[in-house]
Amino acid sequence: MKAALFKKYGSRDSIVVSEVELPKIKEHEILIRVKATTVTAVDAIFRSGNDLFPRMATGLFSPRIKTLGTELSGVVEALGEQVNDFKIGDEVIADSGTNYGAHAEYVIVSDKDPIVHKPEGLSFEEAAAVPYGALTALPFLRDHGKIKQGDRVLIIGASGSVGTYAVQLAKYFETEVTAVCSSEKVELVSSLGADHCINYQTTKLEDIEDQFDIIFDTIGKYSMRVLKHLLSPQGIYLTTVLSLGSVIDMLMTKGTDKKSILALTGLRKNEDKTADLLFISELFNQKKLISVIDRKYDLDAIHDAFEYVSKGHKSGAVVVTT
Numbered sequence: 001m002k003a004a005l006f007k008k009y010g011s012r013d014s015i016v017v018s019e020v021e022l023p024k025i026k027e028h029e030i031l032i033r034v035k036a037t038t039v040t041a042v043d044a045i046f047r048s049g050n051d052l053f054p055r056m057a058t059g060l061f062s063p064r065i066k067t068l069g070t071e072l073s074g075v076v077e078a079l080g081e082q083v084n085d086f087k088i089g090d091e092v093i094a095d096s097g098t099n100y101g102a103h104a105e106y107v108i109v110s111d112k113d114p115i116v117h118k119p120e121g122l123s124f125e126e127a128a129a130v131p132y133g134a135l136t137a138l139p140f141l142r143d144h145g146k147i148k149q150g151d152r153v154l155i156i157g158a159s160g161s162v163g164t165y166a167v168q169l170a171k172y173f174e175t176e177v178t179a180v181c182s183s184e185k186v187e188l189v190s191s192l193g194a195d196h197c198i199n200y201q202t203t204k205l206e207d208i209e210d211q212f213d214i215i216f217d218t219i220g221k222y223s224m225r226v227l228k229h230l231l232s233p234q235g236i237y238l239t240t241v242l243s244l245g246s247v248i249d250m251l252m253t254k255g256t257d258k259k260s261i262l263a264l265t266g267l268r269k270n271e272d273k274t275a276d277l278l279f280i281s282e283l284f285n286q287k288k289l290i291s292v293i294d295r296k297y298d299l300d301a302i303h304d305a306f307e308y309v310s311k312g313h314k315s316g317a318v319v320v321t322t
């Protein structure tokens with residue numbers, strides 16, 4: 001099978017598409033013929049090797065992960081003897097999590113990993129673009145932000161993979177959503193349900209005079225310190241990006257009225273992720289969510305996908321078909 005091998009940190013030539021042996025399954029594992037996967041902002045950060053925190057997960061000096069990629073859709077090709085919930089030929093969405101390996105024609109996931117049947121109305125491309133963004137936005141808003149009807153929510157980075165789901169889920173929870181995005185993405189973000197848009201290119205967030213119950217900084221470009229005055233008295237600042245600043249903010253605001261929370265949603269228990277993926281699939285079945293795709297690439301052109309994602313301007317997901 002073909003797989004995109006992660007050879008070294010750096011840019012174009014660090015990912016090499018090669019023929020490798022088809023992996024063998026164990027009794028609780030599922031072999032999936034990958035139809036579509038994505039290159040996420042995290043994949044691009046991992047490939048660059050530029051930051052210390054991500055290198056602690058991927059290898060300090062050289063990559064430990066053979067093949068990147070976590071979210072995927074595909075067809076069940078083979079099953080271990082102890083797998084009960086799926087059969088060969090099932091169309092699925094899965095998140096290979098910290099086992100990675102989705103940038104390939106085949107991937108193995110455990111039956112404990114988040115894997116669900118693909119909603120019928122979704123193409124494989126749309127389905128591949130679900131787990132990363134939705135399984136980040138949902139626990140941030142629901143579990144950490146304690147989102148509730150009527151809340152005023154500010155979503156920074158509303159046009160990205162996490163942001164496009166955050167806007168839609170915040171609307172699902174019946175809140176008033178203000179989205180922060182660039183001028184060319186206002187139309188997209190409004191179509192996802194945002195009530196108001198702030199163009200960060202022309203308006204300094206620090207200078208606006210609104211109050212929000214939740215500020216969800218999906219891209220970690222701001223901080224609680226800078227935007228604290230925009231939080232309501234019990235407001236919560238959510239940030240996705242692990243940095244010294246976000247850790248200090250979280251420690252300093254623990255137990256205070258206005259809180260800053262950093263969470264690493266990828267490290268949640270698999271059973272919680274699976275339950276959430278089922279919930280998200282049901283929202284797709286009910287046509288309450290859509291999956292936003294910016295561009296599509298073939299696996300052979302995955303370097304181009306990485307180059308594009310690394311620029312940080314994508315809308316929703318960049319899909320790779322295999």
Ligand SMILES: NC(=O)c1ccc[n+]([C@@H]2O[C@H](COP(=O)([O-])OP(=O)(O)OC[C@H]3O[C@@H](n4cnc5c(N)ncnc54)[C@H](OP(=O)(O)O)[C@@H]3O)[C@@H](O)[C@H]2O)c1
Binds near residue numbers: 040162220263
């Ligand atoms: N903690 C966790 O569990 C977790 C999980 C997943 C991801 N993450 C992190 O989440 C971050 C975001 O990921 P993502 O995949 O959603 O990113 P993404 O898909 O690359 O999207 C970033 C979006 O932000 C927009 N943007 C850039 N600068 C902006 C600004 N100043 N204000 C508002 N919008 C701006 C970009 O469009 P324009 O440039 O056109 O504005 C783009 O649409 C990554 O750093 C990743 O590491 C954390």
